Amino acid sequence: MASSNQRFVLAIDQGTTGSAALVFDARGLPVAAADLDIRQIYPRPGWVSHDPEEIYLSCLTVVRRALEEARVGQGGLSAIGITNQRETTLVWDRETGQPISEAVVWQCRRSAPLCHELIARGLEPTVRARTGLLIDAYFSATKIRWLLDNVAGARARAEAGELAFGTVDSWLLWRLSGGRVHATDVTNAARTMLFNIHEQAWDADLLRELDIPAMLLPEVRPSSGLFCELSDEARTAIGGVDAPITGVAGDQHAALFGQACFRPGMVKNTYGTGSFLLLNTGPRAVSSERGLLTTVAWGLDGGVEYALEGSVFVTGAAVQWLRDGLGIIASADHTEAMAERVSDTGGVYFVPAFAGLGAPHWDMHARGTIVGLTGGTRREHLARATLEAIAYQTVDVVQMMRQEAGTDVPVLRVDGGGSANGFLMQFQADVLNIPIEVAEVQETTARGAAYLAGLGVGFWDSRDALTQQWRPARRFLPEMPARRRDELLGNWHRAVECARGWAPA
Secondary structure: OOOOOOOOEEEEEOOOOEEEEEEEOOOOEEEEEEEEEOOOEEOOOOOOOOOOOHHHHHHHHHHHHHHHHOOOOOOOOOEEEEEEEEOOOOEEEOOOOOOOEEOOOOOOOOOHHHHHHHOOOOOOOHHHHHHHOOOOOOHHHHHHHHHHHHHHHHHHHHOOOOEEOHHHHHHHHHHHHHHHHOOEEHHHHOOOOOOOOOOOOOOOHHHHHHHOHHHOOEEEEOOOEEEEOOHHHHHHOOOOOOOEEEEEHHHHHHHHHHHHOOOOOEEEEEOOOEEEEEEEOOOOOOOOOOOOOEEEEEOOOOOEEEEEEEOOOOOOHHHHHHHHHOOOOOOOOHHHHHHOOOOOOOOOOEEEOOOOOOOOOOOOOOOOEOOOOOOOOOOOHHHHHHHHHHHHHHHHHHHHHHHOOOOOOOOOEEEOOOHOHHHHHHHHHHHHHHEEEEEOOOOHHHHHHHHHHHHHHHOOHHHHHOOOOEEEEEEEEEOOHHHHHHHHHHHHHHHHHOOOOOOOO
């Protein structure tokens, strides 16, 4: 409960499966929170969509609930930060604000044929050099092109300047400002496959190659600083509380910031729908030759810092599949006890490549595969294999980061729903052979957005002050013998080969 002289920072965390709002105090601790699921729309196999209006309205709902829970009145809120699911693509009418279609979610593979065309044209070296990304349907650029080519009248309207493109942060800024601000931050821009991360500008050559009008694109700003004031309508919708939006970052960049990974060499992993590892490389943009992404970590203090990223598409979503698809668990937290009821997986390996494989394999045509089944396989073995698959995919990325950045990774800071699973965290420490530190404040993505917003208005005065606020809740140390670890990882890589290239090109 807020006292009359306390001030707070609000974070809006709009994710793949739902929207959340959290109120943080000056200690960086959440004092109130609210969340709401959003619908997952699957028009065809491999396609994933969201309702843009549902995204916006769900955010208003959770903000109002969180502010009410914290009893934050007028004058009690210093700033608002936004963090969002990245790459998800929206295009809307500049005059009416009406979206031209459902949002094309980052997981959606509908633009994979266009990616093959771009690769065949020899564009991947240019894309890699300028954006730090690979050509993949994961990123926004080919999703934009798909919408322009497949929504009736969209291309003509775009070329006439009637339409606006944005990732979810841009959509929320547009709506919350009453259509006055069409902007994004450098972290979200860096995930579009259209942004030159070295020059910090939209790349004219890539826009031309993809036939995307530049006038569609938002203004790119630093991650911390004034983005907009709330419109009268937005203020009313959240209960009359007012504060500027002064921080924006894509969810994984915000989590890196919220984990206080401010020094080069620090790494975090967020176990969510997918798993996302980021290694801070400071002012140096490290180019990867073996499947990692070079990205902007954040824009702050007049400059940008960079990170290496490994994106694993399906981790927590595989646990959801056990629950919703197979019905063998009642809730995600049941997997820990189930995994511990068996001594191993009975030789079962599960590669959850439902949407292809991300880093470091980048195979759009891989599909989910279970190998090693026998008549003795029980649901406990499948639950354990699913948790182990999450850990194995993390190992693949961390090993690649060590090689590409030429640095040791002495510890992994973790957050997200999966980090509450003690079996998974111990197994992760065992197969990585390094300590795992679980953040005391689990809401690190929202915390990072709050930190960026708070720095933007002087609520916190420096990153040093934020470093002092980070603490681990639990620490897991490796215990597995090296021979056993090598055996498990060898079999995992055999299973991955079975999953690759399964879906037709």
